[in-house]
Amino acid sequence: xxxxxxxxxxFLIGLGGYFLLKKLNFPFLDTxxxxxxxxxxxxxxxxxxxxxxxxxxxxxxGVILTGLGIHFHGQALFQFWPDHWAIYTLIxxxxxxxxxxxxxxxxxxxxxxxxxxxxxxxxxSMFGWISYFREAIGFIGNFWPIxxxxxxxxxxxxx
Numbered sequence: 001x002x003x004x005x006x007x008x009x010x011f012l013i014g015l016g017g018y019f020l021l022k023k024l025n026f027p028f029l030d031t032x033x034x035x036x037x038x039x040x041x042x043x044x045x046x047x048x049x050x051x052x053x054x055x056x057x058x059x060x061x062g063v064i065l066t067g068l069g070i071h072f073h074g075q076a077l078f079q080f081w082p083d084h085w086a087i088y089t090l091i092x093x094x095x096x097x098x099x100x101x102x103x104x105x106x107x108x109x110x111x112x113x114x115x116x117x118x119x120x121x122x123x124x125s126m127f128g129w130i131s132y133f134r135e136a137i138g139f140i141g142n143f144w145p146i147x148x149x150x151x152x153x154x155x156x157x158x159x
Contacts, residue, residue, distance in 0.1 A: 006053050011045035031077060039069030050102065060099045060106075067091035086120030089113045 022033055046062025074081035096110030
């Protein structure tokens with residue numbers, strides 16, 4: 001088996017299976033066989049590429065594409081599925097953790113994005129009970145981008 005064609009082979013198998021299931025017209029699969037399935041198929045092909053070939057870098061886009069496909073399916077299928085910007089940072093955070101597992105890089109970025117996701121998803125429930133600090137938090141909330149700029153400049157110029 002050629003390592004270079006592994007990605008294409010896995011993707012074509014998944015794509016063929018997708019269209020075969022569409023042709024067989026199973027009614028219970030109509031909700032699953034939608035465009036997010038293509039994202040999942042592409043992501044799984046990247047993941048298999050990183051597992052079975054020397055190219056370990058493809059795990060990162062594989063996890064992101066698979067996560068996005070699962071997220072879009074979840075939004076379409078389940079009413080309780082969150083529709084929040086923090087889900088996207090959570091998916092990227094998970095990709096960094098898996099990338100760290102394979103490549104030993106990106107753990108700090110994964111932690112940072114995970115914290116941002118947790119704060120984003122649970123901001124109201126975490127800070128809702130401290131109403132007397134609401135005004136102070138609102139003031140800080142208006143200027144948090146400045147903090148990001150300062151931290152970014154610090155990271156760029158630290159020795």
